[in-house]
Amino acid sequence: MLEVKSSWKNWQLLIKNGRQIWAYKPSSKNPEDHLTNATSLSDEEIQQFTKDFSFDNQKNPNSGDEVFRHQIYNQNYKKFTNSPPFTNDSEQQKVVDSLINGINYFSSLQNEEGFWSGDYGGPLFLLPGLLFASYITDSAFPRPHQELMKIYLFNHQNLDGGWGMHIEDDSTMFGTVMQYVSLRILGLEKEDPRLTQARNWITENGGATGIPSWGKFYLATLNLFHWDGFNSLFPEMWLFPKWLPVHPSRYWCHSRMVYLPMAYCYSHRIQVPENELIISLREEIFVDDFSSIDWPKQRDKVCEKDSYTIQSPVLKWMNLFTNTYEKFHSSWIRKKAVSYILDYIHAEDCQTKYINIGPVSQAINSICVWHAHGKDSEQFQNHVNRWYDYLWVSEDGMKMSGYNGSQLWDVAFTTRAILESDIGQLFKPTIEKSYQFVEKMQILEQHETHEQFFRHPSTGGWPFSTVDHSWPIADCTGQGVSTVLSIHHSGLVKPIITEERLKKAVDVILGFQNKEGGWATYELTRAPKWLEKLNPSEIFADIMIDYSWTECTSTCIHTLIEAHEEYPDYKTEQLYSAIVQGLDFIIKKQRTDGSWYAGWGVCFTYATWFAIEALTKVRKMKIYDVTTLDQAITKANEFLISKQKPDGGWGETYKSCANLVYTEANESQVVNTAWALLSLMAADDNNKEYIDQGIQLLIEKQTEHGDWLQEGISGVFNYNCMITYSAYRNTFPIWALNRYYKLFLN
Numbered sequence: 001m002l003e004v005k006s007s008w009k010n011w012q013l014l015i016k017n018g019r020q021i022w023a024y025k026p027s028s029k030n031p032e033d034h035l036t037n038a039t040s041l042s043d044e045e046i047q048q049f050t051k052d053f054s055f056d057n058q059k060n061p062n063s064g065d066e067v068f069r070h071q072i073y074n075q076n077y078k079k080f081t082n083s084p085p086f087t088n089d090s091e092q093q094k095v096v097d098s099l100i101n102g103i104n105y106f107s108s109l110q111n112e113e114g115f116w117s118g119d120y121g122g123p124l125f126l127l128p129g130l131l132f133a134s135y136i137t138d139s140a141f142p143r144p145h146q147e148l149m150k151i152y153l154f155n156h157q158n159l160d161g162g163w164g165m166h167i168e169d170d171s172t173m174f175g176t177v178m179q180y181v182s183l184r185i186l187g188l189e190k191e192d193p194r195l196t197q198a199r200n201w202i203t204e205n206g207g208a209t210g211i212p213s214w215g216k217f218y219l220a221t222l223n224l225f226h227w228d229g230f231n232s233l234f235p236e237m238w239l240f241p242k243w244l245p246v247h248p249s250r251y252w253c254h255s256r257m258v259y260l261p262m263a264y265c266y267s268h269r270i271q272v273p274e275n276e277l278i279i280s281l282r283e284e285i286f287v288d289d290f291s292s293i294d295w296p297k298q299r300d301k302v303c304e305k306d307s308y309t310i311q312s313p314v315l316k317w318m319n320l321f322t323n324t325y326e327k328f329h330s331s332w333i334r335k336k337a338v339s340y341i342l343d344y345i346h347a348e349d350c351q352t353k354y355i356n357i358g359p360v361s362q363a364i365n366s367i368c369v370w371h372a373h374g375k376d377s378e379q380f381q382n383h384v385n386r387w388y389d390y391l392w393v394s395e396d397g398m399k400m401s402g403y404n405g406s407q408l409w410d411v412a413f414t415t416r417a418i419l420e421s422d423i424g425q426l427f428k429p430t431i432e433k434s435y436q437f438v439e440k441m442q443i444l445e446q447h448e449t450h451e452q453f454f455r456h457p458s459t460g461g462w463p464f465s466t467v468d469h470s471w472p473i474a475d476c477t478g479q480g481v482s483t484v485l486s487i488h489h490s491g492l493v494k495p496i497i498t499e500e501r502l503k504k505a506v507d508v509i510l511g512f513q514n515k516e517g518g519w520a521t522y523e524l525t526r527a528p529k530w531l532e533k534l535n536p537s538e539i540f541a542d543i544m545i546d547y548s549w550t551e552c553t554s555t556c557i558h559t560l561i562e563a564h565e566e567y568p569d570y571k572t573e574q575l576y577s578a579i580v581q582g583l584d585f586i587i588k589k590q591r592t593d594g595s596w597y598a599g600w601g602v603c604f605t606y607a608t609w610f611a612i613e614a615l616t617k618v619r620k621m622k623i624y625d626v627t628t629l630d631q632a633i634t635k636a637n638e639f640l641i642s643k644q645k646p647d648g649g650w651g652e653t654y655k656s657c658a659n660l661v662y663t664e665a666n667e668s669q670v671v672n673t674a675w676a677l678l679s680l681m682a683a684d685d686n687n688k689e690y691i692d693q694g695i696q697l698l699i700e701k702q703t704e705h706g707d708w709l710q711e712g713i714s715g716v717f718n719y720n721c722m723i724t725y726s727a728y729r730n731t732f733p734i735w736a737l738n739r740y741y742k743l744f745l746n
C-alpha cells in the first residue's frame with residue numbers, strides 16, 4: 001500500500017471518454033456533474049491542505065504525481081501474473097523481475113477506460129492565464145481549488161523570491177509577475193513576506209514594464225498595463241487574401257489560435273474596471289508611478305532575464321506600420337475583422353467541444369466569448385466547464401496542464417513497451433483495455449467548418465489526448481496505427497479496428513508529409529521559414545510555422561513501414577517514396593557529433609532514439625543506401641556511448657533544449673538512460689557491455705513497488721518551455737528492459 005494523506009482523499013479524479021477532472025468531495029462519479037457540488041472549507045481543512053501538499057522544490061521541483069498514483073494504486077493493485085519467466089542465472093532473473101515488477105506497477109495505474117492519467121504540468125504561465133480569465137469574467141474557482149492553487153504557486157517560488165517560465169527555470173519577469181498577480185487575485189495580502197520578496201525581485205529587475213509581450217497582453221486585460229504599451233496585433237490581417245504567405249492561416253496552429261483571441265481582446269481593449277486591488281497592484285509591480293509611464297516606449301522592452309528571441313528588423317518595421325495604422329484604422333474594416341475572429345473562435349469551440357487546442361487559447365477564448373455573449377450565455381458556461389479539464393492535482397498543489405492531458409500518447413507508448421517482447425502475453429487485461437481506449441480515440445468525423453477554418457483533412461487520424469479535442473497530429477496518428485498493429489499481432493484481443501480505418505490513418509500520415517520529406521506536427525508547413533522573422537513572442541523560438549521535426553518524421557516513417565508490412569499492396573510506390581524522402585530528411589538533420597536535436601523531449605537522447613528506430617527499421621527493407629544508413633547509425637552509437645556516465649546511465653537537463661548543446665545532468669536520469677538504451681539495442685551494434693551497465697542502473701533505481709522516482713523534466717516546446725511527462729519514468733524503463741529481455745534473455 002502507498003500512503004494517501006487525509007486531504008488527498010477528498011480529491012477524486014473523475015473520468016469519462018478520456019476526459020479527466022479533479023473534483024473535491026464529488027457527489028457522483030460523472031465528470032459532467034463536477035460543479036454541482038458547491039463546497040465550503042473549514043479552517044482545519046485548509047490547514048490540513050498545507051500539511052498534505054507540502055513540497056520541497058529545492059530537492060526537486062518535479063512532483064511525483066503522488067496524489068493520483070497512490071490512490072489508484074491502492075484501489076487497483078493486483079499481481080497480473082503469478083508465474084513470471086524463470087531463468088537459472090540470478091543476474092538475468094533480476095532483469096526479468098524488474099521488468100515484471102515495472103509492468104505490474106504501471107498496469108495498476110491504468111484506469112477502467114484503458115488510459116493512464118497523469119501530471120502534464122511544467123509551464124508556470126498557464127495557471128495565471130486561467131486565473132486572470134476567471135477574474136476578468138467574475139467566475140471564481142471554488143474555494144478548495146483556490147486553496148490548492150495558492151499552495152502550488154508558493155511551492156514553485158524560487159529562493160530569490162521569483163518564479164521562472166517553468167518549474168525548473170530560474171526566475172524571469174514573466175514568471176514572477178504572472179504568479180505574483182495571481183496570488184494577489186487569490187486573496188493574498190501584499191504584506192505576506194513571500195510576496196514582499198517577490199516584489200523585491202520584480203523591482204530589482206526593472207519592474208513589470210519589462211514583462212514580455214504575452215505578459216503585457218495579460219496585464220492589459222487586467223487594467224495593469226496600458227493597451228498603448230502593446231504592439232498592435234493588427235486584426236485586419238485576417239482579411240488578407242489567403243494566398244499571401246503572411247496570412248495567419250499559414251501560421252503554426254498554436255500561434256494562430258493564440259494570436260486570434262488576443263487580437264479580439266486587443267480590438268476591444270478589454271480590461272477589468274479599476275478597483276482597489278488593481279489600483280494597489282499598479283503601485284506594487286512597477287518601479288515608476290503608473291500614471292507617469294510612457295506606454296508606447298514600453299512596447300519592446302523585455303527584461304534581459306526573459307529575452308530568448310530578439311526582435312528582427314523586419315518585425316520592428318512591421319510594428320511601426322501596424323502601430324501607425326492603429327491610429328487611423330477604419331472602424332468598418334475593424335468590425336469586419338473582429339466579426340471574422342469571433343466566427344473563428346466559435347468554430348474552434350464547436351470543433352473541440354469547447355476544450356480548444358491548448359491551455360492558452362482556452363483562457364483567452366473564454367475572455368472573448370464572455371465579452372461577446374455575456375457571463376450567463378451557454379457558450380461562456382461551456383468554456384467554464386472545460387477549465388477543469390486543464391487542472392491537475394498533485395502533491396505540489398493544483399496546476400494547469402499543458403493540454404487536456406496526454407492520454408492517447410501515453411497509452412501508445414506504454415502498450416508498445418509492454419508488447420515489445422512476448423512478456424506482453426502475461427498482461428492481457430492491460431492490453432485489452434488499451435485497445436478499447438485507442439479504438440475510441442480515433443478521429444472519424446470532421447466538423448462542417450473544418451475546411452473553412454483551415455484545418456487539414458484528418459479523418460482517420462489520432463490526437464495527442466482525446467477524440468473530443470479533435471486535433472489530429474501526424475506522429476500521434478503514427479503512434480495510433482503502430483499501437484493498433486502491435487495489439488493485433490499480439491493476438492490478445494479480437495480485432496475490431498478495420499483495415500479500412502487503418503488505411504485511412506495511413507492516408508492521413510501521407511497527407512501530412514512536407515515537400516522537403518519531413519513531417520511537422522498538426523499540419524503541413526504552410527509558409528516559408530522567413531516568416532519566423534515576425535515571431536513577436538520574445539520567449540519562444542520557431543513558433544510561426546509548423547516545422548518538420550526529427551521525432552515526428554521518424555515516427556511516421558516507422559509507421560509507414562509497419563503499414564507496408566501489413567498491407568504490402570497498399571499504395572506501395574507512394575509509401576516507398578514517402579519513406580525514402582523522410583529518411584533523406586533525417587539523415588540531413590543529423591549533427592556532426594552523430595546526434596539529433598529534439599523539439600519535444602529532453603533532448604539529444606530523445607531525438608536520437610527516434611531517428612535510430614527509423615533508420616534501423618528501414619535498413620531491413622533495403623530501399624535506402626545501406627552504407628549511408630550504417631554510417632549514420634554508427635555515428636549515433638558513438639555519440640551515445642561518449643555520453644554514458646560512469647554509473648552506466650545517461651542524463652540531460654532542459655538546458656540541452658534551450659541552448660542546443662548537450663547539457664549533462666548531475667545525476668543519471670532513468671528516462672534518458674532508457675532512450676539511449678533503446679537506441680543502442682535497436683542498432684544491434686555489439687555494444688552489450690554498455691547496454692548491460694545501463695540496464696543495471698535502471699534496475700538499481702527501481703523502487704520496491706516497481707515504480708521509478710520522478711527525476712528531471714523530460715518534455716519541451718518551442719525550445720524554451722518545459723513540460724512534464726509523468727508516464728515516461730515508467731514507460732521507457734519498461735520498454736528498455738523489455739527490449740533487453742527480447743534480445744538477450746528470451
Ligand code: LAN
Binds near residue numbers: 258600
Ligand atoms: C505538444 C504535446 C505533444 C507534442 C508531440 C506529439 C509529443 C510532438 O511529437 C509534436 C508536438 C506536440 C503535439 C505538442 C506541440 C506543442 C504543445 C501543444 C505540446 C508541447 C503540449 C503543449 C504545447 C502548447 C503549444 C502549449 C501552449 C503554449 C503556447 C506557446 C501556445
